[in-house]
Amino acid sequence: MPPASTEASTTTVDARPAAPASDSRMNPGGPGYRRMSLALFLAGVATFALLYSTQALLPLISADFGVSASTASWTVSAATGGLALCVLPMSALSERFGRRTMMTASLAVAVVVALLVPFAPSVGALIALRAVQGAALAGLPASATAYLAEEVRPRALVTAIGLFVAGNSVGGMSGRVITGWVAQEWGWRVAVGALGVLAVVCAALFRVLLPAPRHFTPGTLNPKALGRTVRGHLSDPLLRRLYAIGGLFMTVFGGVYTVIGYRLTDAPFSLPQGVIGSIFLVYLVGTVSASAAGRLVARLGRRGALYLAGGTTAAGLLLSLAEALPLVLLGLVLITAGFFAGHAVASSAVSRTATRGRAQASALYQSAYYVGSSAGSTLGAVAFHAGGWFGTVALGLLAVAGVVTITVAGTRAARAQARLVAVPAGH
Structure with a gap:
């Protein structure tokens, strides 16, 4: 991890002191x-x-x-x-x-x-x-x-x-x-x-509309310092797990919503294009579940919230296999709620975990997130072409299994760390 002076040259988004009474910021x-x-x-x-x-x-x-x-x-x-x-x-x-x-x-x-x-x-x-x-x-x-x-x-x-x-x-x-x-x-x-x-x-x-910036201080491009910051984040096991979790959740979401239109235009549903577009109103459920993520973490802990998000997503995937449209829509509701909750938990944990270079830590999360979106869109369509909706669901369940596996690994690592801390010095 680079020294503080180098860090300042690559990002200005990190934690700042409390604003004084004369603070001119908005x-x-x-x-x-x-x-x-x-x-x-x-x-x-x-x-x-x-x-x-x-x-x-x-x-x-x-x-x-x-x-x-x-x-x-x-x-x-x-x-x-x-x-x-x-x-x-x-x-x-x-x-x-x-x-x-x-x-x-x-x-x-x-x-x-x-x-x-x-x-x-x-x-x-x-x-x-x-x-x-x-x-x-x-x-x-x-x-x-x-x-x-x-x-x-x-x-x-x-x-x-x-x-x-x-x-x-x-x-x-x-x-x-x-x-x-x-x-x-x-x-x-x-x-x-x-x-x-x-x-x-x-x-x-x-x-x-956007007001001209009043507090921006231009920095110099420092690729070496940026590279050190990125390597520092990628060497952190917890951040790596969070990046992977964000990417895997988005693989499920990208795959489902890329392919759902093909499924709903086919028999037995045969829905018109306008109705299929309106299916995306289900996103409003995600707004609610994301806003509830903080309360979930307070009650269940970060890993407990991730288990619940993964379980909700998996339940939605299985329910979407039904041939009745109301059950498919309910499956989409659960998938969307689980995804947005998991994404909110993982992305907020990145900001709390990174003590330096938070801008780059968040950018790496966004990169993993959108790589997951690209992978989900492409692989979900390939799976649909090979095995129909069942193939897309199987891909999603595999990604959810990855989330659970990574979360279990994090739980074990946390317990091992706690045992080390509990051992008295010299023993």
Whole structure:
């Protein structure tokens, strides 16, 4: 782990002292706070609406290009994979060029690509555009939290970050619902084009509303220091477990929601595209379960909460095998609740575990999270192609088993550490 002076050159997001009475940072009710909150909410909406813009449309894309579900799923995997690869370097670039500049540039590139996506002449071109779009969007999560940490008073920070995350959730849900209903009437190209126009509006309002940073201090790019910080995080057994848990939970979620449209368009359900898009309203359950994660940890402990999240997800996967639509929907509710609770527990534990380089620790978690999304989207579609919905469920259960296995290993490691601490010195 690098010394404190080196750490400061690679991140400015770490813990800060309590704000003095003369603190000029933003506070609820103060100048600029509402504008800042709305701006970042809109950025969150645009980011997740664009990132998953094709997920609810995969059956239509398959039919249009004459490709399999596994090939069409790459339009999702390429975007999340591009974000996963670029979130760490983007976090470093924001230290040099500024948070607002990085977020503005990222949104600008992403919305330009969004306006090109409807004109993709082939599935290969569509996948390439989506990869560029995902890489561009990596600048948002890499910079938004840092901007808030620098410009908002500590007591208001959790609320401010919550509004950005709420924008993510609303964008991810509404993007899928909007594209589902628009595509039902006018096709997938018009649907993603409409989402692109929505993102342009969000990006423009974001740039107008977001207050200029007043507390950002540019740093120098220091690849060696960044590398030492990253290696330090990756050498921590607990952080490695948390990264793996986040990736595995997202493998389940990405696989299920990438393939569910194919299942529901087939017999015995044969649902129209608009109704399938509305299935993503189930995301609202995740908002509730994520907000309850803190109470779960307080009552059950971190590992107990992870066991419960994994068990809930597994129960939902098994229930989704039913042929009755209400049972399938209930299965999706349980999968969504379990995923969001597990994700909230793991991601918050990363921030508490990392005592240095929290920005990089969070970026590594986001990388693992989106790698899981890419893996789930692709492997879930491959499993569906090979074994139908049962194949996708089997993949999900395997990932949940991985979460439980890693959590058990963590439990054993904690008990072993406790026994060592309990042994008196000299014995």
